[in-house]
Amino acid sequence: MWNEITEKLHEVLRNVMPQVDVVLGWERGFNPLRIKPVVVRSEKDISRLVWNPFCVQNLTGYLVKNPAVIAGEGKKVAVCVKGCDSRSLVALIQEHFLDRDRLLIIGVPCQGTIDWRLVMKKIGNTTTVFNAHIEDGILRIEHSGGLEQMSIESVLLRRCLRCAYPNPVIYDVLIGETVTPRIDKSELYRNVAQFEQKSLEERRNFWIDVLSRCVRCYACRNACPLCICQDWCIAERRDPKWVTQRPTIKDIFIFHSIHALHLAGRCTECGECERVCPVGIPVMFIKEKLNEINLRLFSYEAGLDPQAVPPLLTFNPHEAGI
Amino acid sequence: MTPAKKAKKKIEEKIFIPQEKLNEVLERLSKHFRVWVPVLSSSSNGWTVEFRPFTIESEPFFTRQSTMPPKSVILPQGETLFQYEYVKNSDDPSKQDLILKETINAEKTLVFGARPCDVRGFVICDWVFLRGLYLDVYYKSRRENTLFATLVCQDADDACFCSSVGGGPGDMEGSDIRITSTSEGFVLEGLNDRAKEVISLCECDPPSEEQSRDAQRIQEEAKNRIIGSLDVSGSVEAVKGQFQNMGVWRDIAESCLSCGVCTYVCPTCYCFTITDEIQGLKGERLRSWDSCMFHQYTQEASGHNPRPTKLERYRNRLGHKFCYFPLRYGGVIACCGCGRCIRSCPVSIDIRSAVERVKEVHSNACVCS
Amino acid sequence: MLASAVNPYLPELGRVVEVITETPTIKTFRIVLENTEKMQAFDFRPGQVAQLSVFGVGEATFVINSPPTCKDYLQFSVMRAGEVTQKIHQLVPGDPVGVRGPLGNGFPYEAMQAKNIIFIAGGIGMAPLRTLLLFMLENRKDYGEISLIYGARSPQDLCYRYEIPNWQKKGVDVVLTVDAEAPGWTHRVGFVPTVLSEEAPSPNNRIAIVCGPPIMIKFVLFGLRELGFEDWQIYTTLEKRMKCGIGICGRCNMGEKFVCADGPVFSMEELQGMVPEL
Numbered sequence: 001m002w003n004e005i006t007e008k009l010h011e012v013l014r015n016v017m018p019q020v021d022v023v024l025g026w027e028r029g030f031n032p033l034r035i036k037p038v039v040v041r042s043e044k045d046i047s048r049l050v051w052n053p054f055c056v057q058n059l060t061g062y063l064v065k066n067p068a069v070i071a072g073e074g075k076k077v078a079v080c081v082k083g084c085d086s087r088s089l090v091a092l093i094q095e096h097f098l099d100r101d102r103l104l105i106i107g108v109p110c111q112g113t114i115d116w117r118l119v120m121k122k123i124g125n126t127t128t129v130f131n132a133h134i135e136d137g138i139l140r141i142e143h144s145g146g147l148e149q150m151s152i153e154s155v156l157l158r159r160c161l162r163c164a165y166p167n168p169v170i171y172d173v174l175i176g177e178t179v180t181p182r183i184d185k186s187e188l189y190r191n192v193a194q195f196e197q198k199s200l201e202e203r204r205n206f207w208i209d210v211l212s213r214c215v216r217c218y219a220c221r222n223a224c225p226l227c228i229c230q231d232w233c234i235a236e237r238r239d240p241k242w243v244t245q246r247p248t249i250k251d252i253f254i255f256h257s258i259h260a261l262h263l264a265g266r267c268t269e270c271g272e273c274e275r276v277c278p279v280g281i282p283v284m285f286i287k288e289k290l291n292e293i294n295l296r297l298f299s300y301e302a303g304l305d306p307q308a309v310p311p312l313l314t315f316n317p318h319e320a321g322i
Numbered sequence: 323m324t325p326a327k328k329a330k331k332k333i334e335e336k337i338f339i340p341q342e343k344l345n346e347v348l349e350r351l352s353k354h355f356r357v358w359v360p361v362l363s364s365s366s367n368g369w370t371v372e373f374r375p376f377t378i379e380s381e382p383f384f385t386r387q388s389t390m391p392p393k394s395v396i397l398p399q400g401e402t403l404f405q406y407e408y409v410k411n412s413d414d415p416s417k418q419d420l421i422l423k424e425t426i427n428a429e430k431t432l433v434f435g436a437r438p439c440d441v442r443g444f445v446i447c448d449w450v451f452l453r454g455l456y457l458d459v460y461y462k463s464r465r466e467n468t469l470f471a472t473l474v475c476q477d478a479d480d481a482c483f484c485s486s487v488g489g490g491p492g493d494m495e496g497s498d499i500r501i502t503s504t505s506e507g508f509v510l511e512g513l514n515d516r517a518k519e520v521i522s523l524c525e526c527d528p529p530s531e532e533q534s535r536d537a538q539r540i541q542e543e544a545k546n547r548i549i550g551s552l553d554v555s556g557s558v559e560a561v562k563g564q565f566q567n568m569g570v571w572r573d574i575a576e577s578c579l580s581c582g583v584c585t586y587v588c589p590t591c592y593c594f595t596i597t598d599e600i601q602g603l604k605g606e607r608l609r610s611w612d613s614c615m616f617h618q619y620t621q622e623a624s625g626h627n628p629r630p631t632k633l634e635r636y637r638n639r640l641g642h643k644f645c646y647f648p649l650r651y652g653g654v655i656a657c658c659g660c661g662r663c664i665r666s667c668p669v670s671i672d673i674r675s676a677v678e679r680v681k682e683v684h685s686n687a688c689v690c691s
Numbered sequence: 692m693l694a695s696a697v698n699p700y701l702p703e704l705g706r707v708v709e710v711i712t713e714t715p716t717i718k719t720f721r722i723v724l725e726n727t728e729k730m731q732a733f734d735f736r737p738g739q740v741a742q743l744s745v746f747g748v749g750e751a752t753f754v755i756n757s758p759p760t761c762k763d764y765l766q767f768s769v770m771r772a773g774e775v776t777q778k779i780h781q782l783v784p785g786d787p788v789g790v791r792g793p794l795g796n797g798f799p800y801e802a803m804q805a806k807n808i809i810f811i812a813g814g815i816g817m818a819p820l821r822t823l824l825l826f827m828l829e830n831r832k833d834y835g836e837i838s839l840i841y842g843a844r845s846p847q848d849l850c851y852r853y854e855i856p857n858w859q860k861k862g863v864d865v866v867l868t869v870d871a872e873a874p875g876w877t878h879r880v881g882f883v884p885t886v887l888s889e890e891a892p893s894p895n896n897r898i899a900i901v902c903g904p905p906i907m908i909k910f911v912l913f914g915l916r917e918l919g920f921e922d923w924q925i926y927t928t929l930e931k932r933m934k935c936g937i938g939i940c941g942r943c944n945m946g947e948k949f950v951c952a953d954g955p956v957f958s959m960e961e962l963q964g965m966v967p968e969l
Contacts, residue, residue, distance in 0.1 A: 029670030031480045036670035037577040057669055062577070066617075067631045069576075117369040126386055126477035158367075210365050213372065215390070215399060215611070219581035223668055230580070231617035238749070239774040244599045245610040247400040276668035278583045279389060280363065280370040403700045406746045408787075420746055420787040424701055455952050456699040456937040562946070565966045593941030596700075596934045600747035607700070607746075612942070620942050622932045623751075623773030626905070628968050641946065641966075649947035 002052040021071035023078040024059045025049040032132035033116040056113045058270045060088040061225035082110035086168035087268035087303030088225040107168030112160035123148040159271025189292040213279040214252045220273035260286040265312040268303035338529035340507040355432040360388040391589040400610040408603040428463040438493040439660035443589020445496040449651040472497035481661030483550020492544030502537035509537035552674045560684035561645035574676045575636035577669045582613035584663035702789025713850040721764040737823040741792025751775040754819040768818040794936045807835035813903025838864035842883035884910035894919040901927045922959035
């Protein structure tokens with residue numbers, strides 16, 4: 001099935017190539033579980049592209065971050081997006097970082113993306129992976145230690161288990177059939193609600209425990225398509241100096257709080273911040289809380305309607321009162 | 323223990339720690355050393371393994387390479403270089419004096435269960451901190467006070483390539499004690515005089531003949547295993563030759579996020595920043611991890627940045643490891659082949675194929691011209 | 692040798708004794724080390740640098756600007772640019788500071804003996820050249836002709852204006868220039884590279900020492916080569932963001948060379964062998 005979709009993707013791209021300069025997609029990395037983003041600039045390289053549940057990365061950040069992938073005069077950038085990625089595009093269009101007309105959006109309905117760490121845990125910690133094959137929700141791995149089968153559901157990234165928008169919300173071409181969301185919109189913040197049942201101390205201890213692992217590599221920031229000031233982030237700037245370089249919980253917490261607050265009402269829950277964390281800190285959870293507040297107060301969900309104005313962008317200096 | 327009994331117990335060069343006795347032994351060692359062990363983080367998705375100081379609750383985890391290397395044992399993420407305090411001048415109250423306090427403190431430390439690649443990281447860093455133009459006293463005092471009990475590595479995945487960069491799964495360079503994990507426990511062998519104290523503090527019996535044989539077989543296997551197939555020869559010339567060929571660096575690093583994962587999980591990435599942190603009149607000068615992948619790393623006050631994009635920054639990381647470092651320090655490649663940068667990279671950039679690509683482009687360029 | 696030989700990260704405590712306002716953005720600071728023995732023993736080569744600390748703000752690298760024979764104070768000229776330099780500009784006599792140095796290589800003045808010397812400086816680039824110029828004037832007989840082309844944006848932006856007549860008295864052929872006409876300005880008008888080609892110094896037995904903003908250096912190098920100067924005859928001092936100053940922390944490298952420890956002075960010949968990452 002994934003081979004067919006990949007072939008379809010190649011076919012679509014060959015057809016649109018005259019209008020586009022560059023294609024942002026995914027290709028196989030150093031093993032079958034590891035896919036990497038790739039920028040394709042000529043037709044002959046289209047065959048490098050793949051589409052399968054290992055295509056974890058959100059590619060939309062490459063359109064806005066320095067040096068941004070852009071197309072020449074009169075041409076477009078083609079970008080492959082899953083459901084969650086498409087919401088990032090919408091947010092970037094809303095905030096005028098991207099011009100919709102310069103994009104050729106290739107949407108791919110998503111059945112969930114796979115956490116390579118969970119797969120490795122299941123097949124033994126240190127083996128060489130030769131082949132990964134997915135059929136009917138079952139992942140079959142051929143590796144140096146033998147053959148292993150597992151359900152896709154058991155190795156999905158946390159973001160995918162709570163995904164209500166697997167189908168692209170904005171696209172020019174849609175490849176593959178739309179899929180039924182894993183959860184209903186009403187269930188989006190059930191984890192937040194559950195967590196809030198815990199005592200203040202329990203919650204505090206949880207964050208101290210997980211954040212004590214943070215090494216401040218800023219992968220969460222750099223992978224976030226909406227963290228657009230990354231090169232000039234307050235986390236490293238000394239002037240003004242808001243955060244010290246001390247590796248204390250306090251400083252780490254301040255960084256993550258600022259990171260999350262800068263995304264309040266903007267975060268589209270693509271979960272890249274959490275996926276890229278080398279030490280497994282559930283950083284998206286902070287943003288989920290902010291989005292829950294956002295939904296409750298403003299009935300707003302980020303990255304769905306390119307015409308909508310995010311609530312925290314509605315500041316009007318001439319407002320009569322608060 | 324009576325003196326007579328004590329004298330009878332011979333200090334063994336080789337001991338066996340049964341699996342179920344490990345924590346007991348580590349606890350005993352903890353009374354004399356700060357003992358670091360790899361542990362599985364409870365609150366991660368069951369994957370992250372880090373070195374943490376041993377406590378009685380610790381469950382040492384040896385079945386997989388740690389996510390973070392034990393680098394922070396010698397090079398902490400943040401380290402106070404000295405403290406200072408502004409005080410009133412006693413003769414002239416309108417003036418301020420400054421009191422400076424040097425803070426070098428290293429306690430006796432034992433890293434238990436690092437792997438050969440992890441320790442090789444320090445062997446490589448030694449060139450910079452101990453054998454450069456200046457001696458780094460902070461590094462030196464930690465290094466001298468730290469012993470490594472290193473696990474003969476029986477694991478490797480498809481990101482590992484230690485044999486390609488001068489190491490190997492049985493390599494004990496820089497280690498004081500060899501640990502061989504067998505089915506029933508751990509055979510420990512002292513590799514130098516420093517090890518004697520640790521071995522005797524363990525208060526364990528020598529391994530049985532069978533246990534010894536087991537360990538020997540595992541060591542033999544490790545010695546014969548070749549992990550990785552990267553050929554680093556010619557990398558120096560290739561990096562220099564292709565330095566200005568931005569096309570090749572774009573091919574390699576266009577997908578780079580410019581985050582610090584590869585540098586922070588790397589046992590040989592040692593670059594740091596120095597900042598002053600002050601509150602009121604008291605403060606410290608702090609050395610903390612920095613990453614050449616960050617824009618601010620080379621950002622000058624004038625606004626100029628010699629490495630303005632991730633392409634120049636990735637070029638520097640690869641160049642540093644496979645060209646500049648060997649040029650500066652007797653041909654040593656600044657990479658221990660642990661594969662962490664490959665494994666942990668959010669966009670799966672593979673430094674092995676990056677080096678191969680630069681070499682390939684370079685050799686093609688040489689043929690044509 | 693560092694003033695603090697044991698711990699290369701530990702600054703020597705000093706105190707500001709004098710502040711001279713050079714230009715609207717440049718101030719010169721004279722600093723005395725608290726430890727008088729260390730002050731007397733502070734030995735350095737022209738062109739060497741030091742890390743100047745304002746505790747609580749941080750360190751920045753500056754060339755030691757006083758002549759090596761001066762044991763009364765250490766001098767640094769500082770242009771206001773970033774966080775640390777802003778704080779340094781607020782210093783007044785009596786304020787405590789830290790000095791970590793001398794660091795870096797300095798000018799190879801031995802190799803310049805018996806040669807004619809031309810200094811070419813732009814703006815704050817005069818700071819490192821001043822030390823060498825004063826050193827050469829102290830050892831005048833060891834060198835041939837000494838000339839200087841010094842340019843700045845405007846007359847107010849020239850450093851050490853008050854000293855220039857003295858340099859001339861000691862036999863330095865000084866050509867001053869500013870970017871645009873200004874009331875009362877009787878010297879040259881035009882960019883340094885233009886003035887250089889007008890002056891057209893002969894490369895014969897001459898060493899050129901260049902320091903200034905990158906764009907000026909670029910065109911001056913071009914001009915010098917036009918005049919027939921070879922790479923071994925041209926020296927410059929480089930600037931980079933630095934932290935440790937002792938070749939460890941990593942950031943100021945150009946390939947395998949560290950600007951802080953192997954430089955900051957390089958001949959063009961040396962630079963040609965280094966990766967171009969300025």
